[in-house]
Amino acid sequence: MTITPSPANPAPPQVLLAHHLRQLKLPTFLREYEKIAAEAAHEGLDHPRYLLRLAELELIDRERRMVERRIRMAHFPAVKSFDTFDFTAIASLNKPLVLELARCEYIVARDNIIALGNSGTGKTHTCLALGLAACQRGFSVAFYTAAGLVHQLMEARDERRLLKLQAQLAAVKLLIIDELGYVPLSQTGAELLFEVFSQRHEHGSAIVTSNLPFEEWTSVFQSPRLTGALLDRLTHHVHILELNGESYRLKHSKARRRREAGKTAASADPEAAKIPPHPESRC
Numbered sequence: 001m002t003i004t005p006s007p008a009n010p011a012p013p014q015v016l017l018a019h020h021l022r023q024l025k026l027p028t029f030l031r032e033y034e035k036i037a038a039e040a041a042h043e044g045l046d047h048p049r050y051l052l053r054l055a056e057l058e059l060i061d062r063e064r065r066m067v068e069r070r071i072r073m074a075h076f077p078a079v080k081s082f083d084t085f086d087f088t089a090i091a092s093l094n095k096p097l098v099l100e101l102a103r104c105e106y107i108v109a110r111d112n113i114i115a116l117g118n119s120g121t122g123k124t125h126t127c128l129a130l131g132l133a134a135c136q137r138g139f140s141v142a143f144y145t146a147a148g149l150v151h152q153l154m155e156a157r158d159e160r161r162l163l164k165l166q167a168q169l170a171a172v173k174l175l176i177i178d179e180l181g182y183v184p185l186s187q188t189g190a191e192l193l194f195e196v197f198s199q200r201h202e203h204g205s206a207i208v209t210s211n212l213p214f215e216e217w218t219s220v221f222q223s224p225r226l227t228g229a230l231l232d233r234l235t236h237h238v239h240i241l242e243l244n245g246e247s248y249r250l251k252h253s254k255a256r257r258r259r260e261a262g263k264t265a266a267s268a269d270p271e272a273a274k275i276p277p278h279p280e281s282r283c
């Protein structure tokens, strides 16, 4: 498709088109229209099919940009997916349930997820992968550690912007709170966190991970009354994931050490290994 400037319109049409496409926020149209025009001419495509191809490219790119934006906004400490998760390493984890949850219907139903288990068993990996799946399926996500969220809530309260932060936390479709239980909370911290759960109750989903079984949550929130009220809300519609077993990190570092020890033994000179060093040897 060739575009010729006319005397009535001295600006080259490409310049105006670029301007209009930017105004219309169609960056893929702008980037691709010449290339696709050449392809369309080559393949003998008519104008509607040429435009359709461009529109499809714009839609695909827009979806990708939105997923990337949701991932940035979620503030994940790392981007992890189930592609790199070895379900055979953690027998206690209900794989069919996890894969079902990765389809994100629990977010539409506003259910919660609680992942419980000892350290290093993949709780953070699991909630990051569920968070990523949610971003990919169009849901807004926010990731916090429990201690980090409480810190931000206290800071917001001191700076008189607590309502704004609470509104943001209430608006997000999936709120992930990792590592509840590692640090006991102050009374104010516990109350602020309780309020977050209270405001989200039946309005939006939350994923909470903890190294502590429910019976020990009182040690985090200090007050049995507050803990009871929180568990009541959080477990109203909940899917529980159990990750109990040997730490994945520990298992892998042990396996690595074993492999390295094996390599060292194999690469050592077998003859030298047979001759013990002379007691007076200086080397």
Ligand code: ADP
Binding pocket: 080, 084, 085, 086, 087, 089, 090, 117, 118, 119, 120, 121, 122, 123, 124, 125, 126, 248, 249
């Ligand atoms: P937790 O949050 O339960 O302490 P993490 O999710 O941080 O554990 O896991 C520790 C490390 O081991 C992470 O790098 C994680 O990606 C990895 N990991 C844990 N479990 C698995 C698994 N089943 N498959 C693959 N990697 C795993």
Ligand code: MG
Binding pocket: 123, 124, 125, 178, 179
């Ligand atoms: Mg963790």
